Amino acid sequence: MLIVVDPHSGVPVYRQLMDQIRLHVASGLVGPGDELPSTRTLSAQLGVNPMTVSKAYGLLEREQVLERRPGRPLTVATRDDAHGREDRRALLRESLVAPATLARQLGLARADALDLFASLLADDAESEKPGASPDRADPSGEDER
Amino acid sequence: MSVLEFYEVHRAYRKGADVLHGLTFSVERGQVVGLLGRNGAGKTTLLRVAMGMLAPQHGRVRVFDLDPRAQAVEVKRRIGYVAEDQALPAFLTVGEVVDLHRALYPTWDQALAGELAERFGLERREKIGRLSRGQARQVALLCAVSHRPELLLLDEPAGGLDPVARREFLETAIRLLNEAGTTIVFSSHYMSDVERLAERVVMIHEGRLFLDSDLDSLRESFSLVLVPPGEGVDRRRLLLVDGCIGVREREDALHAVFRLPPERARAALDQALGARGANCRTIALEEMFIELVGGRS
Numbered sequence: 001m002l003i004v005v006d007p008h009s010g011v012p013v014y015r016q017l018m019d020q021i022r023l024h025v026a027s028g029l030v031g032p033g034d035e036l037p038s039t040r041t042l043s044a045q046l047g048v049n050p051m052t053v054s055k056a057y058g059l060l061e062r063e064q065v066l067e068r069r070p071g072r073p074l075t076v077a078t079r080d081d082a083h084g085r086e087d088r089r090a091l092l093r094e095s096l097v098a099p100a101t102l103a104r105q106l107g108l109a110r111a112d113a114l115d116l117f118a119s120l121l122a123d124d125a126e127s128e129k130p131g132a133s134p135d136r137a138d139p140s141g142e143d144e145r
Numbered sequence: 146m147s148v149l150e151f152y153e154v155h156r157a158y159r160k161g162a163d164v165l166h167g168l169t170f171s172v173e174r175g176q177v178v179g180l181l182g183r184n185g186a187g188k189t190t191l192l193r194v195a196m197g198m199l200a201p202q203h204g205r206v207r208v209f210d211l212d213p214r215a216q217a218v219e220v221k222r223r224i225g226y227v228a229e230d231q232a233l234p235a236f237l238t239v240g241e242v243v244d245l246h247r248a249l250y251p252t253w254d255q256a257l258a259g260e261l262a263e264r265f266g267l268e269r270r271e272k273i274g275r276l277s278r279g280q281a282r283q284v285a286l287l288c289a290v291s292h293r294p295e296l297l298l299l300d301e302p303a304g305g306l307d308p309v310a311r312r313e314f315l316e317t318a319i320r321l322l323n324e325a326g327t328t329i330v331f332s333s334h335y336m337s338d339v340e341r342l343a344e345r346v347v348m349i350h351e352g353r354l355f356l357d358s359d360l361d362s363l364r365e366s367f368s369l370v371l372v373p374p375g376e377g378v379d380r381r382r383l384l385l386v387d388g389c390i391g392v393r394e395r396e397d398a399l400h401a402v403f404r405l406p407p408e409r410a411r412a413a414l415d416q417a418l419g420a421r422g423a424n425c426r427t428i429a430l431e432e433m434f435i436e437l438v439g440g441r442s
Contacts, residue, residue, distance in 0.1 A: 005341070007336070007337035007338075007340035007341050008336070008337060008340070008429050008431065009429060010364055010426070010427030010428050010429045011364065011427065012360070012361040012364040012365060013340065013341070013361075014361060015361075039323075040323045043319055043322075043323060044316060044319055044320065044323065046341075047312060047315050047316060047319065047341055048319070048341045048342070049177055049319065049322060049341065049342050049343070049344055050319065050322055050323050051177075051322075051344055052344070055361075
């Protein structure tokens with residue numbers, strides 16, 4: 001699971017961890033039952049205080065994104081579809097707040113803004129078609145030669 | 146129990162310059178505290194007082210509930226300390242310096258010392274005088290942590306280190322936290338290190354405690370408000386707005402720090418001044434430090 005920390009952003013590190021784990025879960029990159037790295041491993045790997053990692057883990061457990069069974073490592077919790085959809089909506093909503101504010105500040109008409117969003121959605125669907133993303137890196141990692 | 150306690154600590158130097166004017170705060174077991182302040186703010190003096198190297202002229206300092214001057218040996222055995230300008234004897238070898246420390250500390254963990262020496266790439270036979278500044282600090286760090294201290298005091302530990310060595314330093318501290326829940330108080334000008342490691346920041350300005358806050362709530366409950374000149378607001382009026390704790394006059398705008406999250410700062414501003422063109426946003430530690438301390442003196 002790829003997690004990066006930006007110590008210069010105004011967002012607390014535990015929030016950054018929570019947001020990224022939530023995104024990984026919501027996007028299906030990790031699925032129910034998948035194990036999370038231990039607090040110790042993740043804190044060493046990211047170079048952050050272990051308390052910060054356990055705070056993020058603890059809060060995600062409370063939100064039932066993660067679950068811990070006695071004697072077992074922390075895993076991704078099982079979510080029903082309705083919940084999963086709700087999570088994905090919430091994530092998207094959060095990152096749309098800033099563009100919505102910008103649209104208002106720029107004085108764009110509602111229809112204009114919605115149009116733009118619709119066209120971005122369409123572009124995205126385009127590039128996800130097979131063969132439509134030629135610039136993907138060679139997965140063998142041998143493109144250095 | 147507090148591991149470290151300063152109560153109304155006052156310390157002036159012989160020439161009369163006050164360094165600490167009655168500083169009070171304490172550090173609980175397992176806490177990691179980042180000590181922030183400009184050069185000359187009193188951070189080094191504070192750490193030296195904790196080490197018992199300087200006595201407070203008024204007030205009281207307690208380490209593990211002991212007096213660091215009266216019970217110096219017991220206190221020092223349980224503390225690890227890296228000074229800002231650690232001077233290790235240049236004529237000794239790395240091995241000799243390490244052995245000297247090992248002899249002083251009953252709890253010395255030779256396996257840890259060996260592992261760190263290897264990780265830092267330190268040769269036992271190398272003379273201290275021939276080491277780079279960064280390597281010399283790594284020797285100092287190794288000596289400060291290998292007796293597995295309960296409290297680690299680090300004065301600008303990253304000063305003079307390159308980014309790779311700084312990261313190793315950070316990882317060593319994180320390892321101690323993971324393995325033993327060591328209490329750490331460190332001063333640093335590298336805000337990104339503070340953001341990664343500290344859970345609490347104590348800001349000192351001109352010998353006084355300026356701000357003492359949990360780092361997460363610092364990021365969540367403070368904001369930077371930029372008021373452009375066209376709003377017809379001056380510094381004095383801005384300072385009177387609820388939640389405003391400091392204003393700096395800059396050419397582009399007034400820069401104000403609010404002890405409120407951005408949305409609430411905006412609401413307070415709207416209500417008090419109606420300054421709609423103001424920009425309210427979260428503030429990273431480095432900006433916060435510059436805004437709060439940079440505008441003074």
